[in-house]
Amino acid sequence: MKAKKGRGAVSNLQGRYEQWTREAIDDGWGNGGIIGTADRDKTEDDEPDTSLTWKTQIIEEHAKTILSRNQSPDVPFSISLNPYRGCEHGCIYCFARPTHSYLGLSPGLDFERKIFAKINAPELLRRELAKQSYVPEPIALGVNTDAYQPCERDLRLTRRVLEVLRECEHPVALISKSSLMERDMDLLSDMASRRLAVAAVTITTLDPAVARTLEPRASAPARRLRTIRTLADAGIPVGVSVAPVIPFVTEPDLERVLTAAAEAGAINAGYVMLRLPWEISPLFRQWLEAHFPDRAARVMSRIRDIRGGKDYDSSFGRRMRGEGIWADLIRQRFDKTVKRLGLNAHSRRFKRLDSSRFRAPAITNSIKSVTLPEVSSKANDKKPKGTGQFELF
DSSP: OOOOOOSSSOOOOOOOOOOOOOOOOOOOSSOOOOGGGOOOOOGGSHHHGGGGGOHHHHHHHHSSSEEEEETTTTTTTEEEOEEEEEEOOOOTTOOTTTGGEEEEEEETHHHHHEEEETTTTTHHHHHHHHTTTTTOOOOEEESSTTTTTHHHHHHOOHHHHHHHHHHHHHHHEEEOOOGGGGGGHHHHHHHHHHTOEEEEOOOOOOOOHHHHHHHTTTTOOHHHHHHHHHHHTTOOEEEEEEEOOOOTTTGGGGHHHHHHHHHHTOEEEEEEEEEEEEEEEEEHHHHHHHOOOOTTHHHHHHHHTTTTSSOOOOOTTTTTTTTHHHHHHHHHHHHHHHHHHHHHTTTOOOSSSSOTOOOOOOOOOOOOOOOOOOOOOOOOOOOOOSOOOOOOO
């Protein structure tokens, strides 16, 4: 397996629901194998696998609904909104990758190069909030896929969603690993002054070389720290999410990330152990073999120690933290560091957002059209409340 420049996934691994099977074969032309033709672009037909450009495609989607609801006891929100499906950041660990399988696409390279933009997201949100039956509670924005990924610069769907939320005085919590969040500080600062907005920045490691392979098109770690400082200076409550913690890859950086984030102005912190559901497990193993072959077996062995002997355990209460002695050691390291730094790991700032100001919006029938840009690969109901909630915000 060889890494592709600017991409996190090493292959276009077949999704669970694809109708075609792809196999690499040696055709004698010395190109190291040819990917099956079922999912190749016409422009790629004559190119060897090692030189495929894998250009990003932005695909227009007219969504039918925009708010997703969950009853998970280990996340602090019930409602989320994602303007995009797929994410060009290309984080190899992204738990949303398997959702591309439902589209008949690969959770591998397809997930980070075939981005579906819900161009009617702001209008759908306005109509949802205008319903008489709607009960306001904080909306988590950009949880599955980053709401500030590169195409947002031109499409501005996230900003238009925020404009609707500000107009309605509706609380929102954002999480991103992009400095583009700074663009919307005018909206977020105004909302934060009325307890309507909080933010979190995800930082997995401070090592730029590791970050470049782990999350190739996200902002550099140093740039994310600067975003924390910028948001904090603007009066926006901002935390740091150290996620995921990957044994022997990002795990040694845990204390350094927390310290740097606290110095930048973060007021709370959370962490999540690496999760490998469905196709993420083979994709992650391919990534390890391509970038860290010397420690691949050791990393997977430790992951299985933390996951009860399996690659992943999806049980509530364990899926975010893991179990066993190694998981407990990481928890202790995190707890002691946030205590020393004065970070509050259990601030539950998400729950302190004010939903009482909400006012239903006026409904408009028109849908603002957007022009989808050509993006080159060179461009950068109430839930049961359990214990041990995932402190994302």
